[in-house]
Amino acid sequence: MAPPEAERVSGARRLRPSKDMTHCNGRGGETLGGAEPVDGSGSCESGADVSITAHKPASLSSPVTAWVNGVCKRCGGGMDPLLNGVHAVPSVPAAAVDARAPPRADGEVTAAALSPDQRSDRERQEVIAAAMRAILNELGVDMHGDGIAGTPERYARTLLEFTAGYAQQPAEVLGGAEFREDFGEMVLMRDVDIWSLCEHHLVPFFGRCHIAYLPSGKVVGLSKLARVAEMYARRLQVQERLTRQIADCIDELIRPKGVAVYIEATHLCMSMRGVRKPDAKTITTAMRGEFATNASLRQEFIDMVNR
Numbered sequence: 005m006a007p008p009e010a011e012r013v014s015g016a017r018r019l020r021p022s023k024d025m026t027h028c029n030g031r032g033g034e035t036l037g038g039a040e041p042v043d044g045s046g047s048c049e050s051g052a053d054v055s056i057t058a059h060k061p062a063s064l065s066s067p068v069t070a071w072v073n074g075v076c077k078r079c080g081g082g083m084d085p086l087l088n089g090v091h092a093v094p095s096v097p098a099a100a101v102d103a104r105a106p107p108r109a110d111g112e113v114t115a116a117a118l119s120p121d122q123r124s125d126r127e128r129q130e131v132i133a134a135a136m137r138a139i140l141n142e143l144g145v146d147m148h149g150d151g152i153a154g155t156p157e158r159y160a161r162t163l164l165e166f167t168a169g170y171a172q173q174p175a176e177v178l179g180g181a182e183f184r185e186d187f188g189e190m191v192l193m194r195d196v197d198i199w200s201l202c203e204h205h206l207v208p209f210f211g212r213c214h215i216a217y218l219p220s221g222k223v224v225g226l227s228k229l230a231r232v233a234e235m236y237a238r239r240l241q242v243q244e245r246l247t248r249q250i251a252d253c254i255d256e257l258i259r260p261k262g263v264a265v266y267i268e269a270t271h272l273c274m275s276m277r278g279v280r281k282p283d284a285k286t287i288t289t290a291m292r293g294e295f296a297t298n299a300s301l302r303q304e305f306i307d308m309v310n311r
């Protein structure tokens with residue numbers, strides 16, 4: 005008798021087998037052929053909104069049953085986004101695992117490949133976790149330990165946090181916190197910590213950002229300057245682009261007489277790998293308006309930053 009189709013469920017549920025299923029080999033590894041379908045066995049404790057299909061693995065005497073956060077408690081294996089690895093597959097579109105973003109003329113990395121509208125946050129997390137599980141499997145990591153078992157899901161949440169800035173828009177970040185004020189001198193916010201991921205190696209770069217502007221009839225809520233920096237830092241970046249984006253955003257949103265941004269950062273891709281120069285620091289600046297045209301004002305800004 006042909007096995008029933010997998011049912012789409014969420015929360016704790018029963019698993020039903022499908023002939024299209026890939027199988028657990030008890031090691032969270034390769035696909036096995038010829039496993040017996042299991043009629044209505046298995047349950048899921050993950051609460052994940054995915055369709056999961058299950059077969060009785062050839063190498064196991066009882067069916068795959070217990071899933072916790074997408075991890076099989078029997079073998080530590082998970083869901084293979086490439087449909088050919090580990091024993092269950094989340095029901096996300098094939099396009100969901102295509103990490104290629106459409107190229108943009110200005111070379112900027114967009115979120116298009118990371119957050120298509122058709123996918124929920126939960127689905128995105130599952131796709132990333134599944135890809136991470138495949139990577140860990142490929143590295144030969146034993147996924148049975150208490151600490152490592154939930155790492156793919158943990159990593160997915162972390163990566164989404166690191167890139168949360170893609171979902172934010174400048175106007176929302178500013179939130180209308182502009183106040184008419186008769187103050188035309190330089191406002192400088194120093195020492196804003198930034199943590200970002202370099203788009204080349206996906207490892208952190210971090211440092212300090214200093215933002216100044218010359219008000220033109222209105223001032224902006226101080227926290228919003230730091231929020232603008234945070235929004236752009238929480239994306240895959242290069243330091244130069246991050247610096248430019250912060251300056252342009254403030255320039256366009258509040259139309260001051262000038263904006264200056266100064267970032268000093270350490271790139272772990274240069275410290276813990278590659279050329280291995282842990283003390284190297286990169287400084288980038290972006291000057292707009294009077295900061296670009298008035299050398300003494302620019303110097304005053306630099307002096308205040310380095311004071």
Ligand SMILES: Nc1nc2c(ncn2[C@@H]2O[C@H](COP(=O)(O)OP(=O)(O)OP(=O)(O)O)[C@@H](O)[C@H]2O)c(=O)[nH]1
Binds near residue numbers: 244273
């Ligand atoms: N301009 C710029 N370059 C960066 C930034 N972050 C990382 N990089 C550089 O991006 C470059 C990528 O160079 P590739 O030759 O493609 O990569 P790679 O073989 O890993 O290079 P190495 O880091 O030299 O080992 C490296 O030189 C990195 O130092 C950044 O924020 N700005």
